Amino acid sequence: MNSPISQGAQASQANPVQDNPMQQQLLSALSDIHLTEAPSLWPLAMHQWLILTSLLLIVTVFTIVAFKRHQAKAYRRHLVERLDALALNGGNLSTQQVIEAVNILLKRCFIFIGRKHKAALYGERWYRTLLDERGVFNDAQRTLFESQIDAWLQLSLAAPNASEAQLFKDEEAIQALVELAKQWTRKHRTDKKRIRPLRHLISRNKVGAHV
Numbered sequence: 001m002n003s004p005i006s007q008g009a010q011a012s013q014a015n016p017v018q019d020n021p022m023q024q025q026l027l028s029a030l031s032d033i034h035l036t037e038a039p040s041l042w043p044l045a046m047h048q049w050l051i052l053t054s055l056l057l058i059v060t061v062f063t064i065v066a067f068k069r070h071q072a073k074a075y076r077r078h079l080v081e082r083l084d085a086l087a088l089n090g091g092n093l094s095t096q097q098v099i100e101a102v103n104i105l106l107k108r109c110f111i112f113i114g115r116k117h118k119a120a121l122y123g124e125r126w127y128r129t130l131l132d133e134r135g136v137f138n139d140a141q142r143t144l145f146e147s148q149i150d151a152w153l154q155l156s157l158a159a160p161n162a163s164e165a166q167l168f169k170d171e172e173a174i175q176a177l178v179e180l181a182k183q184w185t186r187k188h189r190t191d192k193k194r195i196r197p198l199r200h201l202i203s204r205n206k207v208g209a210h211v
Contacts, residue, residue, distance in 0.1 A: 072190075079109055079185045087178045098174055099156045102181050106130065113190045124149060130180060136187040137180075148176045 044052070086093075086101055093101070103126070110119035121129055127149050131142055151173035 075109070075112060076185050079105055080182055083178055083182050083185070087175070095155050095174060099152060099177065102177050103156065106181055106184065109185065113188075123153060127152060130184050133184060133188050135189065136184055141183065145176060145180050148173045152177055 082105055083102065086098060086105075107119040110116065118129055127145075131137060131145055137145065155173065
């Protein structure tokens with residue numbers, strides 16, 4: 001049997017808070033513990049604003065540059081479309097008319113990009129000027145086109161009143177000239193400050209508009 005002393009000691013150890021009013025008061029003042037809420041995404045932190053602003057600026061600059069490049073190449077696309085139209089509808093024109101139309105389109109382009117003195121050339125010097133454009137033709141293309149210069153000259157110098165049967169016809173030469181014109185149109189170099197608005201080229205290119 002346990003003595004009364006040992007029983008009291010056990011009771012005191014079993015409920016220490018009940019025997020201590022101060023501890024009971026402190027415990028009653030405590031509230032439940034809750035986890036803190038996750039931080040909100042808005043408003044953004046300073047570093048997030050900087051990253052977002054930088055990305056927006058990069059996208060804006062890239063869009064502006066891409067748009068300007070697209071606009072700067074608009075006249076090239078216009079000329080290639082006219083040359084394709086000539087190639088498709090060349091059967092409705094005489095060989096001499098196709099040669100003349102291609103040359104006129106290219107001369108208009110020279111005027112459009114600010115090389116009016118080049119547009120005044122004719123004959124072999126004119127074709128040599130096209131072939132001498134830096135960075136446009138490789139050696140194989142230059143050799144091929146040079147071999148066609150004599151044929152182009154014969155076609156372009158044919159008598160205006162000659163019948164179709166009398167005209168010197170060479171489909172290979174015609175196709176070569178159209179390809180030369182398209183290659184030159186796509187790759188020639190320009191001074192962007194000297195390029196005129198596209199409407200000037202379109203208004204002048206009456207030759208390629210109806211073929």
